[in-house]
Amino acid sequence: MGVWLLYSVMVPYLMYPHSLCSVWLLLLEPQRQVIQRSGLQLDSLGMPVLMWPHQPLVRTQSSPAYTSLPPPPHPPPAVPSLSLSSPPADTKLRLVYDSQMQKHQCTCGDNSLHYEHPGRVQSIWSRLNERGLRSQCERINSRKATLKELQSVHSENHVLMYGSNPLHQLKLDNRKLAGILSQRIFVMLPCGGVGVDIDTIWNELHTSAASRIAAGCVTDLALKVAQGELKNGFAVVRPPGHHATHSSPLGFCFFNSVAIAAKQVQLKLNVSKILIVDWDVHHGNGTQDAFYNDPNVLYISLHRYDNGNFFPGSGHPSEVGAGAGEGFNVNVAWTGGLDPPMGDAEYLAAFRAVVMPIAHEFSPDLVLVSAGFDAVEGHSSPLGGYKVTAKCFGFLTRQLMSLAGGRVVLALEGGHDLKAICDASEACVSALLGMEVRCLFLCLHITYMYFPYPGMHILFSAPCAKYALSKTDLDEDKPDFKQRMPLFSRKDLT
Known part of the structure; x- marks a missing residue:
């Protein structure tokens, strides 16, 4: 017999309804029906030798790479000891990078x-x-x-279409390859170059190699950390991957590096549970699709959603997984535009009330992070428009290091303002090295003030349960503040 546990809590009266209150509006939205997530069918190949009829994202120019962070101490303080069932053989942080990934660039030359x-x-x-x-x-x-590793996430046609360069193509079955390559349709970009869509450039000589190197780097790093050879790691890779679906490139992405790494860890190692946290400002539609039915991979995304009007348009909170994976897909979907933009307070509140409680309940063996930094202050509205500080992502990294015995791998995804992504990468690497994050005192005070109850983690861990119901009462006298009295019911299946 299942045991029903009932919890209720009064939402505090918030002075800033659009920002902090949006966290509550997101979390307490009624979920009376769990909808099946239909596969994302996007014709990302466009039309041959035609200008794309519309532009999904208008992007801005990057700024110079200079720092606003204080110098790190030298030598750094010792990395704190974390409880590991089997301590890693080497506790030094590993970085992975290959200059060959720089060759992936538009043929226009600019x-x-x-x-x-x-x-x-x-x-x-x-x-x-x-x-x-x-x-x-x-x-x-x-x-x-x-190619076999790529096919653990992507279709054979997709892998051969975008993963084989001209030299490799000579070794493949000519008739089969000719049929596949004939399906490739490219778009003429405004700059004069070639792309698979208006955003995603294609370089016949180098894109395939760069995309495969990015996927291979993240995969190797994840395998070594999962096996206990290494403590943690950061992959400085491009092109990004979290938008790439089973059979389509999208949004600069060809192969989903983090998803491929997770699949390879599942296939090659005795790792039962993997947590993927995606804090890129855009929803990782490809990663969500890859594990939508898998109860052994918990996918949590924090992204700008704006009622489906922000690229790629997926990631509604009701997308919670399907079949055996129901309840193991969690979308923190920010809405309401940029009035005001989301910042440290909202991200810290989401981590305290949603991400970390669910993650601790799931108790992963490995944590993979799709570390896009386009939510960092410095990106224009079409590219993100949020005001999260670089230091905040360092603090969030430290939070994730409390999971899986510290086995955490960060892989670069999006982010296009050079100063912002350099600052954020510096902050995250510093955190992985065990350096203290000195910041965010005011935001932390606000977060703890609005989420003060010791048992509240039980309430917000409901999305990780296979079945969760919620009922919400709206205070009609105060519609601007939308005070809510939620009543969650959770079924204990044991």
Whole structure:
């Protein structure tokens, strides 16, 4: 017999209804029906030699890479000891990077016209060197993901279409390859280059290799950390991956590196539970689709949603997983635009009230982070428009290190303002090294003030249960503040 546990809590009266209150509006939205997430069918290949009829994202130019963070101490303080069932053989932070990924660039030759460009990873790598963080880490060798590894997430046609360069194509079955390559339809970009859609450029000589290196780097790092060879790691890779679906590239992404890494850890190692946290400002539609039916992978995304009007339009809170995976897909979908934009307080509140309680209940063996930094202050509205500080992501990284015995791997996803992504990468690497995060005192005070109850984690862990119901009463006398009295019912299936 299942046991029904009832919890109720009065939402505090909030002075800022659009920002902090939006956290509550998101979490307490009635979920009387669990809808099946239909596969995202996007014709991302466009039309041959035609200008794309509309532009899904209008992107802005990146700013210079300079720092606003204080210098790190040298030498750094010792990494705190974390409880591990089997301690890693080497506790030094590992970085992975390959300059070959810089060759993936538009054939127009003008990187200033594109927002996913080689300068992103080059600037981050230079920043880590300049700040002395690179010397405190060790670098592991890069490699290309194999075609078989890519096919653990993507279709064979997709892998052969975008994962085989001209030299490799000569080794494949000519008739089969000809049929697949004939399906590739490219778009003429305004700059004169070629893309698979208006945002996603294609370089016949280098895109395939760069995409496979990115996937291989993240996969190798995840495998080594999961096996206990390494403590944690950061992958400075491009192109990003979390928008790539089973059979389509999208939003700068060709192969879903984090999803491939998770699949390979599942297939090759005795790892039963993997947590994927995606804090890119855009929803990771491809990663969600890859594990939508899998109860062994908990996917949590924090993203700008705006009622489906922000790219890619997916990631509604009602998308909670399907079949055996029902309840293991959690979307913290910010809405309401940028009046005001979300910032540290909202992200800290979401982590305290949603992400960390659910993650601790799930108790993962490995944590993978799709570390997009386009929510960091410095990105224009079409690219994100939020005001999260770089230091906040360092603090969130430290929070995640309390899970899985500290086995945490960050992989770069989006983020196009060079200063913002360099600052955020520096903050996250510093956190992985065990350095103290000195910031956010006011935001932490606000977060704890509005989420003060010790037992509240039980309430917000409901999405991780297979069955969860909620009932909400709206105070009609105060519609602007939308005070709610939620009553959650959770069925204990044991």
